[in-house]
Amino acid sequence: MTATVTEPQPLTFDQALESYEPVLGFEVHVELNTVTKMFSSAPNAFGDEPNTNVNEVCLGLPGTLPVVNGKAVESAIKLGLALNCQIAPYCRFARKQYFYPDLPKNWQTSQYDEPIAFDGFIDVELDDGEIFRVEIERAHMEEDAGKLTHAGASGRIQGADYSLVDYNRTGVPLIEIVTKPITGAGERAPELARAYVSAIRDVVKALDISEAKMERGNVRCDANVSLMPKGASEFGTRSETKNVNSMRAVEHAVHYEIRRHAGVLAAGGSIVQETRHWQETTRTTSSGRPKSEADDYRYFPEPDLVPITVTEEWVETLRAELPEPPAERRRRLRETWGYSDAEFRDVIAAGLLDAIEGTVKQGASPAVARKWWMGEISRLANARDLDPAGLGVQPATIVELNGLIEAGKINDKIARQVLEHHVDGEGTPAEIVAARRLEVVSDDGALSAAVEKAMAENPDVVEKVKGGKLKAIGALIGPVMKETRGQADAGKVRQIVLEKLGVEG
Template sequence: MAAVTDLLDYDEVLERFDPVLGLEVHVELSTATKMFCGCPTTFGGEPNTQVCPVCLGLPGSLPVVNAVAVDSAIRIGLALNCTIAPACRFARKNYFYPDMPKNFQTSQYDEPIAGDGYLDVELDDGSTYRVLIERAHMEEDAGKLTHVGATGRIQGADYSLIDYNRAGIPLIEIVTKPLTGAGEKAPQVARAYVSALRDLMRALNVSDARMEQGSLRCDANLSLRARAGDARDGAEQEAVPLGTRTETKNVNSLRSVERAVAYEMTRQAAVLASGQAVVQETRHWHEDTGSTTAGRVKSDADDYRYFPEPDLVPVAPSAQRVEELRATLPEPPGLRRRRLQQEWGYSDLEMRDVVGSGALDVIDESVRAGATPAGARRWWVGEAVRRANAAGVELVDLGLTPAHVASLDALVREGRLNDSMARQVLDGVLAGEGDPEQVADARGLRLVSDDSALGEAVDAVIEANPDVAAKIRGGKVQAAGALIGQVMKRMKGQADAAKARRLILERLSE
C-alpha cells in the first residue's frame, strides 16, 4: 500500500477551499431474477452456479428486460421526486474488465428512466440539506472478483477468482448533481444522504440495501475549489470553477462514507497547497487505516464509447402505469419516524438510538403485535441489539421476532416474570427452545405470587442482617437494596423485587 499523503488540517481546508460532492449510489434490486435473463439472484450461492448464456454473454444469446425491475426503477424515481421519462432506452457501455464477461455493461446513458429530482436529508443538528438528483438509471451489475493474497486487494494478489453469479443482477444507479454549500458538514451530508437512501429503498421494498453485502454501494466523488474571498455559498463562490475530482469506489458503510469524504478533503487540500495538481482517478478506501489510495485514471463518458443497445427495444411506461406505481409509494421514512416518535412518546435521544440500531421496523411490528412502546424499545435496543452485535449478525437475523418481543413484554407486565427471568427466557428463545411462554414453562420460571412465602423470606433476611436493618430504620432507605438481593437469592430469583422492597420497608417502619 502506498504511503499516506501528508494531510492538511481540516479547519485550514475549510478556510481555503469549498468541498463539492457528487455521490453515485448503486442499489441492487431484490427481484427474483436478473435484469435480462431468468437466472436467480439469491445472495451467497455457490460461485458460478447462477449463470446462463445471457448473463455470461455467450454468442447468440438475447436479453429480455425484467418488468419488475422497470417498475422498481419507476417507484424509486417517483420517491426521489424525479420526472419519469415517457420513453428511454438502454445502451452499451464498452470496457474490458474480467468481471464483465460481455466486455460491455448494458446500462442507460443519454436516456435514463428518471431524472431531475431531489431528496431532503436531515443532519445531526436537525437542519435539512436538499440533495439534487441528476438521474436514476437502470443497468446490470458486474461479477465479483476475489483477490487471493495477503492484502485481499488486487495490489500484491497472487491470483484472482471470478464469480459471475452477481453479473446481470438489476441495478439502479442514483447520481446526484454537484452538491455545494455544505462546507464543514460535507462528510455528514454524504453519510446522511446514503443513510436516507438506504431507508427509502427498504421502505419501498425494492432492495434489502445491505451495504455489508454490497446490495447498496456508494462511490463518493469529491473536488475542492478555491474560495472566492469570504463568499462561502453565494453567487460569487458559484462562479468559481470546480476542481478536479476523485472517485472513491464502493464504500460499504455509512461511517466509511463520512470518513472517506473527510479524508479526501484533507488529502486533496494538501496536494493543492503543495502546488501540485489533483489527479482525476478512482481511489480505494481502506477501512483499517482510514485512508484512500490511487486506483486507475478515471475515464470520461467518451472513453466508454456508448451506443444504443441493438438487442433491446426502448422502455416506454404509460402515464397510467406511472400513476398506478405512484399510488404504491409508502409514507416517506422521515415523516414516518416523526409520526412514530410522537405516537410512542420517545425522546429525541431514544429515537436516535432506535434508528441508529436499525430497530425501528421491528419495534413498530412489536407494538402492533401488542407490546408497549417502552417494552419493545427495551427488549430490542437494550437486549437484542447487544446480542446481535456480540454474535456478529444483523438484528433481523438474530432469531427474535416481533411476536416474541410482544409475548415477553406481556409476561413481564402481567407479573409472571421479573427482569432477570425475562432475560433468561430471551436466551432460551434465541437458543431455539420455543416462544417465550414455552421457554418460561420449560425452565420453571415464574414469580412467586404467594405473599406469605415472600413475607417469610423477608423476615428471615431482616433477622439475619440486623446491621443493615438498623441503617434502614435510621433513614438510609438505599440500604434496602442489599436485603432485596438476599431475598432474591433465598427465593432463587423468583421473587418480585418491587414487592420485596415494599415489604422490607413496611417491616422496618413498624
C-alpha cells in the first residue's frame, strides 16, 4: 500500500511560509484521574502488572454491561466550562465500531453527534505574551483502548512475530478536545501548537481531573496540518500526525509537516489525506494509514446506556467550583510578585508556581520563596533526580527556615545544611537546629574566650591589626569560626576583636 514514492524534499520553513498559510487543528485526548474506569469498577491506575486492572466489564466478556462513571461526567463538564463551552443538557454515548485486538468489544464507546460540551474557546499565551484565541469545536467523553506491543522487526501489527495486549488501559476515561480549524497563526503555527497543548495541560491540571503527564500518555495530541496558498480561503488537504506526546514534539511535528506539505505542493504534487507517525529521532513524520471520509465506523447510539441529562443546577454547582483559569492566575501572580519575565518563566518551567504561591501565602516574601525553591531546593531535587515540587518540602518548612535566619539563629550556610537534613527526614528545621546544635553562637562569653585564644595563638596578626592593617583581621576571625564550628556570626566576631584591641573598625 505504501509504495516507495519518493516525496519531494521539504522546503525550508521560511520558504514554506512565503507561499502558504498553515491551517492547524488539534485533537487532544486527556486521560482522567478517576479512581475507576469509564464504564466499569476496575481500577484506573498506571504502571501495574499487565492485565491486572481489569474485570469482566472492561474485558467485554459476554453478558456484561457498562455503567457510566459519574465522576468522569463531572470532569467532562468542568473541562467544558473551563474551555468556555456550551454544556449539552442531554447527550448520549455511541458505539464506534471497528475490529482491533486492543478493543475487547470491537467497538469503542464514545460520543458521536452528541458531545457533552461544544462551541468553546481557549486563550493561548504565546512566548512573548501575545494571546491567541483557539476555538473549540467540542469536548466529548470516551474510553481508552488497550495497549498493544508488537514483537518483531516492524514494531507494527503487520509483520509482527506476535503481539501482546495489556487491557489495563482499556476503559480508562478519556475526554477528547477537538478544535475548530485554526487559521492566522502564520509563522507562529509551531509555537502556537506547543502553547495550545501546554494551555490544555495547564487547564486539566488546575481542574485536577488528570495526572496530565504527557510522558505517560495522560495527554496525547493528534496534530492536523494543511496548507493553503496565501490569500486563499479554501483549506488544503490535511494530514493528521498521531500521538505526539511531548510539547516540544508537537512544535516540531507541526514545523516539519508545514515544510513537508510545502515541498509536495511546490513540486506540483498533492497531499494524501492520511495519518502520520511522529519519528522523534529524525524529527520527521512517516506515512501511516490512509484516512478518508469513507471510513465507516457504523456509529449508533449505545443501547446499553441511558442518555445523560445534565441539569442547570449541576452545571452551576460545578461552575462555582472552578479554579481561577491558569492564564489569569499566572498574570496575577507575576504582577503581584514583581518577578522579571525571565524569572517568572523559569518558575513556570520548573513547575514551582504552586509551591512558591503556597510559600508566599504562608508569609514568606516572593523573593525569599523564589530564592529557596529555585535555588537550594531545586539543587537538592536535581541531585536526587526528582522534581523540586516532588521533593516533599512544604511551604511551611521554608517559612520556618527563613524565620530562623531572620531571628539570627542560623545563617544562610547553616540553613542550607538544615534543609538537606530536613529532606533526609531528620525533622523540622527547629528540631534539626536543636538536635545538631547548629544555632549561631552569639553568647559573648564563649565568643570572647575563642577570640582571646585566637589572639594568643597569633600574636603577629594582633600586631598588624593594632598597627592599622585591618585587612589582616580575617586571620583572627577564621580560627574563631573554626573553634565555634561555623556557628559564630562573623560580624560579631570582628566586632569583638576590634573592641579587644581598641581599634576603630
